[in-house]
Amino acid sequence: MAYPVHRLRRLRQSESLRRLIRETRVSVDQLVMPLFVRPGANIRMAIPSMPGQFQLSIDQLVRECQELRDLRIPAVLLFGIPQSKDERAGGAYTKDGIVQRAVQAIKTQVPGLSVITDVCLCAYMSHGHCGVIQREKGEGRRGKGKATSRAPRPSPLAPEQGVVIDHDATLELLAKTAVSHARSGADLVAPSDMMDGRVRAIRQALDAAGLTGTPIMSYAAKYASSLYGPFREAVDSTPAFGDRKSYQMDPANVEEALREVAADLEEGADIVIIKPALAYLDVIVRVKQRFGQPVAAFNVSGEYAMVKAAAARGWLMERATWFEMLLAMRRAGADLLITYWAKDAAKLLRER
Numbered sequence: 001m002a003y004p005v006h007r008l009r010r011l012r013q014s015e016s017l018r019r020l021i022r023e024t025r026v027s028v029d030q031l032v033m034p035l036f037v038r039p040g041a042n043i044r045m046a047i048p049s050m051p052g053q054f055q056l057s058i059d060q061l062v063r064e065c066q067e068l069r070d071l072r073i074p075a076v077l078l079f080g081i082p083q084s085k086d087e088r089a090g091g092a093y094t095k096d097g098i099v100q101r102a103v104q105a106i107k108t109q110v111p112g113l114s115v116i117t118d119v120c121l122c123a124y125m126s127h128g129h130c131g132v133i134q135r136e137k138g139e140g141r142r143g144k145g146k147a148t149s150r151a152p153r154p155s156p157l158a159p160e161q162g163v164v165i166d167h168d169a170t171l172e173l174l175a176k177t178a179v180s181h182a183r184s185g186a187d188l189v190a191p192s193d194m195m196d197g198r199v200r201a202i203r204q205a206l207d208a209a210g211l212t213g214t215p216i217m218s219y220a221a222k223y224a225s226s227l228y229g230p231f232r233e234a235v236d237s238t239p240a241f242g243d244r245k246s247y248q249m250d251p252a253n254v255e256e257a258l259r260e261v262a263a264d265l266e267e268g269a270d271i272v273i274i275k276p277a278l279a280y281l282d283v284i285v286r287v288k289q290r291f292g293q294p295v296a297a298f299n300v301s302g303e304y305a306m307v308k309a310a311a312a313r314g315w316l317m318e319r320a321t322w323f324e325m326l327l328a329m330r331r332a333g334a335d336l337l338i339t340y341w342a343k344d345a346a347k348l349l350r351e352r
Contacts, residue, residue, distance in 0.1 A: 072346065079118050080124075119178045186214070220257075221274050294335045299329065
C-alpha cells in the first residue's frame with residue numbers, strides 16, 4: 001500500500017512502539033572484553049592511544065575480571081605482554097608464560113567467566129612478526145634465538161617490504177602455544193596469525209594432547225588494516241621491519257575472505273572472526289549468509305580510538321556512537337561482539 005494509507009512513521013512515534021518492532025538487539029550475552037596482561041604486581045598502566053584501556057598485572061586483571069563477571073559479561077579475550085622477546089617466541093608457549101599464569105588465576109578466582117586466549121607470536125618475537133622469519137641459506141639468526149631487545153625500526157618513510165615466513169616452523173610454534181593455553185585452563189583458543197593451515201595444526205595438536213573439548217575461535221578473515229595502530233602500541237608488536245601484508249588479507253578482497261573462512265571451518269574452527277568490524281560489515285554479511293556458522297566481529301583498537309578522540313573534542317556523542325556501531329555489527333550478522341566497549345555496553349544495558 002502507498003502513502004497516505006501506509007505510513008511507516010506511525011510505528012516510530014514512541015519509544016515503546018519502537019521497542020516492539022525493533023529487529024536487531026545488543027545483549028550482554030554477546031559481549032567479549034579484550035584485556036592486556038603484563039608481568040608485575042599492582043600495575044594498571046594506561047594505554048595512551050586507547051583511553052580507558054590498561055595493561056594489567058595479574059592481580060589487577062583478576063579484579064577486572066571479577067567486575068566483568070558481575071556485569072554478566074560471559075567472556076574475556078587475553079593478550080599477553082611478555083617480559084622479554086626472542087626469535088622463536090619462547091614466551092608464547094612456556095608453561096609459566098604471562099598468559100598461562102593469567103588464565104590459571106582467572107579460572108581459580110573468577111569461576112564462571114570464560115577465558116579466550118589470543119594465539120599469535122608477534123608480541124613475543126623480537127622482530128614483531130607473527131611467525132618465524134625465513135632467512136637466506138647460510139644466514140645465521142640474530143641473537144641465536146636468545147632474548148634480545150627490539151631491532152631498530154625503519155624510518156616511517158621507508159618503502160614497504162615483503163616478509164617471508166617459514167610456514168612449517170611457525171605452525172609448530174602456534175600449535176605448541178594453543179596447547180599450552182588450553183592446558184592452563186583456556187576455554188577457547190583464538191589463532192590470529194593468518195598462516196595457512198594453522199587451524200588444522202592446532203586442532204590436531206589439541207586432540208593429540210587429549211584436549212578435544214577445547215574449541216577454536218579463528219581469526220578467519222583478518223585484514224592488513226591501518227586500524228591496528230593503538231593495539232600494536234598496547235602490546236609492543238609493531239614490526240621492526242617490513243609489514244604484514246604477505247600474510248594478512250588485502251582490504252580490497254571479499255571473495256578471498258570467503259575462501260579463508262571455508263578453509264578454517266573445514267579444518268575445525270568452531271567460531272570465525274572478522275577483523276576489523278566496522279569497515280568490513282559487508283564481509284560479515286557474506287560470511288554469515290554463506291556459512292551460517294557463529295561469527296564474531298572484532299571492533300578493533302583504531303575504531304575505538306577514533307570515537308574516543310572525536311568525543312573528547314565534542315564532535316560526537318560517545319555512548320550513542322559506539323552503541324550504533326555495535327548495532328551495525330549485529331545487524332550485519334555478527335553473533336559475538338569483541339569490543340573494548342564491552343564493560344560500558346554491559347552497564348548501559350543494565351541501566352535500560
